[in-house]
Amino acid sequence: MDIFSTLYRLHIIPFLKKWKLLNLILGALDILAIFVAFECAYLIVYSGADRGYFFFLDQRFLLLFAGITPLWLLAMYLLKATEIPRTKQYTAIFWEYFLSAGAIFMLLILLYFIFKLYTVSRTFIILIPVFGFLFLFTLRMMEYTVFKRYRSKGFNYLNVVLIADTSSLPFIESMLEHKEWGYKIVALFTSSEAIRKKYEETIIILPEDFIEVLNDLMEVDMIDEVLYTKSKVLPSEIRKIVRSCEELGVVFSVMYRDEKLTLSNAVKREIANYKFLTFINVPHNTYALGVKKIMDIFGSLLGIIVLSPLMIMMAILIKLSSAGPVVYKQPRVGLRGRQFELFKFRTMVANADEMRKELEELNEADGPAFKIADDPRVTKIGKFLRKTGLDELPQLFNVLKGEMSLIGPRPPLPEETTQYERWQLRRLSVKPGLSCFWQVKPDRNSIKFEKWMELDLAYIDNWSLRLDFVILLKTVKTIFHKTGL
Numbered sequence: 034m035d036i037f038s039t040l041y042r043l044h045i046i047p048f049l050k051k052w053k054l055l056n057l058i059l060g061a062l063d064i065l066a067i068f069v070a071f072e073c074a075y076l077i078v079y080s081g082a083d084r085g086y087f088f089f090l091d092q093r094f095l096l097l098f099a100g101i102t103p104l105w106l107l108a109m110y111l112l113k114a115t116e117i118p119r120t121k122q123y124t125a126i127f128w129e130y131f132l133s134a135g136a137i138f139m140l141l142i143l144l145y146f147i148f149k150l151y152t153v154s155r156t157f158i159i160l161i162p163v164f165g166f167l168f169l170f171t172l173r174m175m176e177y178t179v180f181k182r183y184r185s186k187g188f189n190y191l192n193v194v195l196i197a198d199t200s201s202l203p204f205i206e207s208m209l210e211h212k213e214w215g216y217k218i219v220a221l222f223t224s225s226e227a228i229r230k231k232y233e234e235t236i237i238i239l240p241e242d243f244i245e246v247l248n249d250l251m252e253v254d255m256i257d258e259v260l261y262t263k264s265k266v267l268p269s270e271i272r273k274i275v276r277s278c279e280e281l282g283v284v285f286s287v288m289y290r291d292e293k294l295t296l297s298n299a300v301k302r303e304i305a306n307y308k309f310l311t312f313i314n315v316p317h318n319t320y321a322l323g324v325k326k327i328m329d330i331f332g333s334l335l336g337i338i339v340l341s342p343l344m345i346m347m348a349i350l351i352k353l354s355s356a357g358p359v360v361y362k363q364p365r366v367g368l369r370g371r372q373f374e375l376f377k378f379r380t381m382v383a384n385a386d387e388m389r390k391e392l393e394e395l396n397e398a399d400g401p402a403f404k405i406a407d408d409p410r411v412t413k414i415g416k417f418l419r420k421t422g423l424d425e426l427p428q429l430f431n432v433l434k435g436e437m438s439l440i441g442p443r444p445p446l447p448e449e450t451t452q453y454e455r456w457q458l459r460r461l462s463v464k465p466g467l468s469c470f471w472q473v474k475p476d477r478n479s480i481k482f483e484k485w486m487e488l489d490l491a492y493i494d495n496w497s498l499r500l501d502f503v504i505l506l507k508t509v510k511t512i513f514h515k516t517g518l
Contacts (some may be wrong), residue, residue, distance in 0.1 A: 071088050114126065194220050220236070288307055361376075
C-alpha cells in the first residue's frame with residue numbers, strides 16, 4: 034500500500050500543507066537531534082545516582098544547549114544543510130553536516146577557554162558534536178529518502194521553463210526521468226526538431242521565435258525558475274530574458290560549460306550534476322538571510338509566548354464587542370504568487386466582505402488597493418486595534434509557519450495582484466512580512482499606491498539586517514504612538 038495515498042486519505046498531508054507545518058516539523062526534528070546529542074553525551078560522561086540522568090537539570094548544560102542550538106542551526110543553514118535537497122549527492126550532504134559539526138566543535142572549544150568552563154568535562158565537549166553529526170546526518174538521510182518518494186508522486190515540485198536546443202536532450206530526459214527531484218517542466222522554448230518530436234505530446238513546446246510569450250507566461254502562471262540550457266549562449270537573448278525575470282522576480286539560470294566563467298550578479302550552483310549560473314535579483318547574502326530566518330523562527334515564537342496574555346485579552350474584547358469569529362482568515366498572495374491564509378484579529382463586522390461591494394464608490398485609495406478613512410464596517414475595538422497595529426499580532430503564527438517574515442512587503446490580496454503592472458510584480462519575489470517601509474509611515478493610508486509599490490521595491494533592493502532592525506524598532510514606535518490610521 035502506498036504510504037502517501039494513505040496519508041492523503043487520512044487528511045494528514047492536506048492538513049500539514051494547509052497549515053504549513055512541514056518546515057516547523059523539520060526544524061523541531063533538528064532541534065530534537067541536537068537535544069538527544071547533548072543527552073547521550075551527558076549519559077556517557079555524567080550519568081549516575083548523584084548527578085541524575087538528564088542534562089537539562091544542570092543549569093550550565095541547559096544554558097549551553099540554549100546557546101549552541103541556534104548557532105548550530107545557523108551553521109547548517111549557511112552550509113545549505115537545512116534544505117531537503119532535490120538533486121544533491123549523498124557525499125555532498127555528508128560533508129555539509131561534517132563541516133557544521135566541526136564548526137560547532139571549534140565554537141565549543143572556544144567557549145570552553147573563554148569562559149573557563151573547566152568544571153565541564155572535555156569528553157562531554159567532544160561528544161556533543163560527534164553525536165550531533167551522527168544524529169543530524171542520519172535524520173536528514175531519512176528525510177531525504179521520504180521526500181524523494183513524496184516528490185516522485187508529483188508533490189512538492191518547482192515549476193520551470195526551459196530554453197533549450199538539441200544538446201539539452203540529456204538534461205531534459207534526466208529531469209523527466211528523476212521525478213524525485215521535484216521539477217515540473219511547464220513549457221519548452223526551442224527550435225530543435227528532435228526535442229519537438231520527442232516531447233510535443235507531453236510538454237508544451239513553443240518556438241524560440243515566440244520567446245516574448247515567456248513574459249505573459251510568467252505573469253499568468255506560477256513560474257519558479259527559467260533555465261537556459263542551450264549549448265551556445267546568446268548574450269542579447271540572455272539580456273532580454275534576465276530583464277523580464279528581474280522585473281517579475283523569477284529566478285533565471287544559465288547552464289555553463291566554461292569553468293572560468295563568472296558574473297558579478299550571478300552565483301554558481303548545480304542541478305543534477307549540470308553547472309548553472311543563477312542570476313540573483315533578490316537579497317542573497319547567505320549569512321544575513323540565515324540570521325533573518327532564525328530571527329523569524331525564534332522571534333515569532335518568543336512573540337507568541339510573551340504576547341499571549343495580550344492576545345487572549347484582545348480575543349475576549351473582540352468576542353464581547355461584536356458577533357463573529359475572533360480571528361479573521363483572509364487569502365493573501367505570498368512568495369512567487371503562492372496563496373496562503375493570513376490571520377488577523379477581526380476588526381470589522383462579520384459580513385464586512387459582502388458590504389465592500391456597496392462601498393466601492395467610497396474607496397479613497399488609488400490603484401487596486403481599497404481604503405476608506407472612516408470605514409463604517411470597522412468596530413469600536415477594531416479602530417483601536419488598527420490604530421495600534423495590534424490586529425496584526427496573529428500573523429506571528431504565519432511567520433512561525435514560514436508563510437511570512439517579521440519584516441517584508443505586506444502580502445496583497447489575490448484580486449490586487451491581477452491589477453499589478455509588470456514592474457510591481459517583483460514585490461512578490463521575497464517572502465511577505467508583518468511590517469515594512471509603508472507600514473511604519475505615520476501617514477501610510479494617504480500614500481499613493483505607486484509610491485507604496487516603490488517603497489516595497491526599495492526595501493528589496495536595499496535589504497540588510499540593519500534595515501530590518503530599523504523597521505522593527507519603528508514598528509514598535511508605531512504601536513505606542515498609535516499612528517496606524
